[in-house]
Structure formats: structure tokens, C-alpha cells
Amino acid sequence: MGPKPADPKAPGRTPGRTPDLGPATALKCRECGSTYPLDALYVCGECFGPLEVAYEFRGVSRRSIEAGPANIWRYRGLLPVPADVMTTRNTEPGWTRLIRADNLARELGMRELWIKDDSGNPTHSFKDRVVAVALAAAQELGFDVLACPSTGNLANAVASAAARAGIRSVVLIPANLEAPKIVSTAVYGGTLLAVRGDYDDVNRLASELAGEEDWAFVNVNVRPYYAEGSKTLGYEVAEQLGWRLPEQVVVPIASGSQLTKVDKAFGELTALGLVEERTVKVYGAQAAGCSPVATAFKGGHDAIRPVRPDTIAKSLAIGNPADGLYALDVCRRTGGAVESVTDEEVLDAIRLLGRTEGMFAETAGGVTVATLRKLLREGLIDPGATTVLLKTGDGLKTLDTVSSLVGPTAVIDPTLAAFRAAGL
CATH class of the missing domain: 3.40.50.1100 (Rossmann fold)
Incomplete structure (x- = not known):
């Protein structure tokens, strides 16, 4: 059965022509499976479930991807964008660094830890x-x-x-x-x-x-x-690991969309035969002051109870996450977990990452590092498995949160005697 015609009462616009969105074929309801034309629609007219993009992938291979530009458009054959989307402009995001974090791994007692650092994007976040x-x-x-x-x-x-x-x-x-x-x-x-x-x-x-x-x-x-743009994080991690999937990944949760799409990316790469099949355990990270998904996970609940956010991690402060239930399902299905950490743990983790790896994370990154440390302490994550942690933004965005905690080692006069007197 083909896509249903657009409901004139549904949100969105009636298109003047059929859009060219590459491999995208329709919008499909996550809940009931109803399909709709490619338009500005996001809610199913049948059951009010969320819509997502459905595809028919053709001609995607490791070679075709590797021949693409050093940005997200190397994956345009897997995204709902026109085939002629801008690929040469050097202001496009993506292909950020995947860094082996050996110093942090030693500190935490881990064997192989990688950090996907998205602070290198144009506005310094994913x-x-x-x-x-x-x-x-x-x-x-x-x-x-x-x-x-x-x-x-x-x-x-x-x-x-x-x-x-x-x-x-x-x-x-x-x-x-x-x-x-x-x-x-x-x-x-x-x-x-x-x-x-x-x-x-x-x-x-x-x-x-x-x-x-x-x-x-x-x-x-x-x-x-x-939402499909978040898949490119998963694609890049796999490609940068030499076309292999990690065994574990730790992802911050705000709306929950990023976590679900990283999992979706791993599944697509596997289905296309671009990577060897493996179940990647997905772990979600939240701040304790806004942790509705972690609360549901730890309580064994199948519903997300909205909360009023109260945390320094404002980029994760979504008290009623649109994709919370789906993130919860991914973590349970893959054998992962969802955990939350206090603001104090977040600030300590930001300094830990800076001290061990010379990387400055915003508060969301502090949440993710602190959550990894807590998961290890509670025995919920394997320290011997290949693990990737997502650092989604730059610490320069949240300077106020740490400015009172760090500063000069000493303030001295411009003399050698003053330097000696400081006991450095």
C-alpha cells in the first residue's frame, strides 16, 4: 500500500511538487506504521504517533562513502537530502575527531575508550x-x-x-x-x-x-x-574505527532522539553489510536534576513522567523528552542502561576530562563522562570492551558553570623572587 495523502488538517504544508529527498521514500509512523508523503509532517493522523523517514537505499558502499567529502554529506546516500546537496563547501559539519582517550581510560580502569568530539563543528556542537x-x-x-x-x-x-x-x-x-x-x-x-x-x-x-x-x-x-542528522555520528564512529562497531556507546539524553538515531545508524550499516553484525550496548546519560528517562529505567517503568528541570546541564534540560520512551527501549533492548549524575559529579567530570585528555567539555559532556564513571563503579558497563563516549559540545559554551572552580595557581609580582616565594 502506498503512502496516504497528506491530511489537510495535519501540521505541515501541501507541496507544489514531489520533493527530491534522495533515498527517502515516505514518512512512516513509529507506532502504527501508517505512511505519508514527504512533507512537513511530524504526527500521524491515525494514532498521533511520531513520524520518521522511510528509505530505499541504493548503491551505498564503503567505497562510495569514502569517496565523498570530509563532512556529513559523505553519507548523503543514507540521508533525506537532495542528491545534489552542497558537498564542497568547507563550512559543512561532520567528520569530527574520534580520539582514543588512553589517559582517561587508565584513570577509569578501562581497556579501550574513544571520545567522539563534536566540538569541531561550525558552532561547536553536534x-x-x-x-x-x-x-x-x-x-x-x-x-x-x-x-x-x-x-x-x-x-x-x-x-x-x-x-x-x-x-x-x-x-x-x-x-x-x-x-x-x-x-x-x-x-x-x-x-x-x-x-x-x-x-x-x-x-x-x-x-x-x-x-x-x-x-x-x-x-x-x-x-x-x-532527527536523521544524528545518524551521522554513528556512521562516523563506525567508519573511523575501521568499519567496525564499538561494543558500548554512552550518549547524553535530552529529547532522546540522538541516542535512538545512533542506534539506528548502527543497524543500517549492519543491514547494508558495511560492518560486521554486533549488538552495541547503548547507555544513556542524564543529569539528576532532569532525569525522567533514567528514573523510568531504574524503576522498571514503561512510561516517562515529566519533570521540572533543575540542573546546570541546560542543554539536556528537557523535562518531557519527545523520544524518551524510544531511548528507554533502545537501552533495554541492547542490554545497556540509563543513569543520572549530580551537578557536583558533572563539574568534577569536566575537570577530570580536562586534566586527563586536555579536552574542555560543556556540561552535557560532563554528564556523559560522570555517567560513564558511575556505570563503571556500579558494574553496569564492561571496562574491557571497546567503548565510545559522545562529547557533543564545547566547554566555552558553559564557562560560567566552572569559572568559580578553576583559576590561576597563584598571582605573583613579575620577579624571580616572587616566583620562588610562591613555592612552585
Whole structure:
């Protein structure tokens, strides 16, 4: 049975032509399996389940991927983007470093630990990946305004990508967001709205606007395409490990989408015969002040109870995660776990990573490192297995959280005597 026609009452736009989104063939409901045309739709009209992209992959091989550019478009044959998507521009995200973290591994008592460092993207977080895919799809669907609700990193990525594309951006953020993230969004010149409330309040407003304005809200009405950008993290990890899957991966959870898409990427690579089949244990990391998925996992529940966020890890502060149940399912199905850590543990982990590997993580990265350490302490993760940890953003984005904890070893006069007196 082919895709159902677009419901005129459903969110989204009626296309003027059939969009060219590469291997994407339809949108499919995760819950009931109903299919819809490729459009700006994100909710099933039959059961209100979330929609995701369905594909028919053709001609994808290790050789075709390796011949591609050193950015996410090397995987365009696996993404919902036009075949002629920009591949030569050097401002595109992806192909970030996978670093063997031997010093941190020794500290934690592990055999083989890798860190996927996405701070090398254009706005220094993994959000550049998802926005690049959302932008390519949105423009193919006919949109000329890129918008989003955001906890910070997405705001940076949307404003920057829209500026490079020469289109308007509209970004909504919580008014109490970290100052560096506000500045590094406003500098791109788009419309920036600070909303009094937390992220869930901002998201509700954005969802209302998506039904009124003819804008591409990357994580609302074009969310199915946007979410697929996270798959490129999984693709790159496998390729950079020499076309092999890790045995374990630790992923931060905000909405839960990134975790599910990394798992999806591993499954696609396996189905295409690009890697040897292996079950990758997936572990989710949350801050204790916003840990609805970890709470459900540890309580053995099959429902996510929303919470009011209270944590320094603002980029993970989504109290009602849209993909929380699916993230929970992935961790259970693969034999992984979901754990949460306190703000104090997060700050200590940020300094641990800096001291051992010379890498500065934002608070989300601190959550992931701290969670790995806690999982090891509780015997929930194998220290002898090949493990990849996702570092999704740069510590320069959350300077305020650590600025009171670190500083000069000493303040001295510019004399040798003063240096000696400091006892260094």
C-alpha cells in the first residue's frame, strides 16, 4: 500500500511538487506504521504517533562513502537530502575527531575508550549535523525561514546555518539561558526571542507558532528530517574505527532522539553489510536534576513522567523528552542502561576530562563522562570492551558553570623572587 495523502488538517504544508529527498521514500509512523508523503509532517493522523523517514537505499558502499567529502554529506546516500546537496563547501559539519582517550581510560580502569568530539563543528556542537539535514530538507520542501525552540546549542546552529544559507532565522530560547549561548546566537543577526519559562514552555509556544506560521521549525514540523542528522555520528564512529562497531556507546539524553538515531545508524550499516553484525550496548546519560528517562529505567517503568528541570546541564534540560520512551527501549533492548549524575559529579567530570585528555567539555559532556564513571563503579558497563563516549559540545559554551572552580595557581609580582616565594 502506498503512502496516504497528506491530511489537510495535519501540521505541515501541501507541496507544489514531489520533493527530491534522495533515498527517502515516505514518512512512516513509529507506532502504527501508517505512511505519508514527504512533507512537513511530524504526527500521524491515525494514532498521533511520531513520524520518521522511510528509505530505499541504493548503491551505498564503503567505497562510495569514502569517496565523498570530509563532512556529513559523505553519507548523503543514507540521508533525506537532495542528491545534489552542497558537498564542497568547507563550512559543512561532520567528520569530527574520534580520539582514543588512553589517559582517561587508565584513570577509569578501562581497556579501550574513544571520545567522539563534536566540538569541531561550525558552532561547536553536534546540533550543526541535525540542522544541516533539516535545512537541506526544508529548502527542498519550499521553506525560506528556519526556526526552532532551543536550550542553546540548537539556537547557535540554526542562526548560523540560516545566515550561511541567506535566509531568515527565528529562534526561541529560555530567558535564563547561559550568556555565551545567547551571545553566540544573536551574533548571526537573526530573530532571537527570549521566553520567560523553561524549555518545555518554549517548546509549547514553538509548536503553536508552527501551526500558524509558514516556517520550518527544525525540531517540530520538519523534525523527522532533522532527527536523521544524528545518524551521522554513528556512521562516523563506525567508519573511523575501521568499519567496525564499538561494543558500548554512552550518549547524553535530552529529547532522546540522538541516542535512538545512533542506534539506528548502527543497524543500517549492519543491514547494508558495511560492518560486521554486533549488538552495541547503548547507555544513556542524564543529569539528576532532569532525569525522567533514567528514573523510568531504574524503576522498571514503561512510561516517562515529566519533570521540572533543575540542573546546570541546560542543554539536556528537557523535562518531557519527545523520544524518551524510544531511548528507554533502545537501552533495554541492547542490554545497556540509563543513569543520572549530580551537578557536583558533572563539574568534577569536566575537570577530570580536562586534566586527563586536555579536552574542555560543556556540561552535557560532563554528564556523559560522570555517567560513564558511575556505570563503571556500579558494574553496569564492561571496562574491557571497546567503548565510545559522545562529547557533543564545547566547554566555552558553559564557562560560567566552572569559572568559580578553576583559576590561576597563584598571582605573583613579575620577579624571580616572587616566583620562588610562591613555592612552585
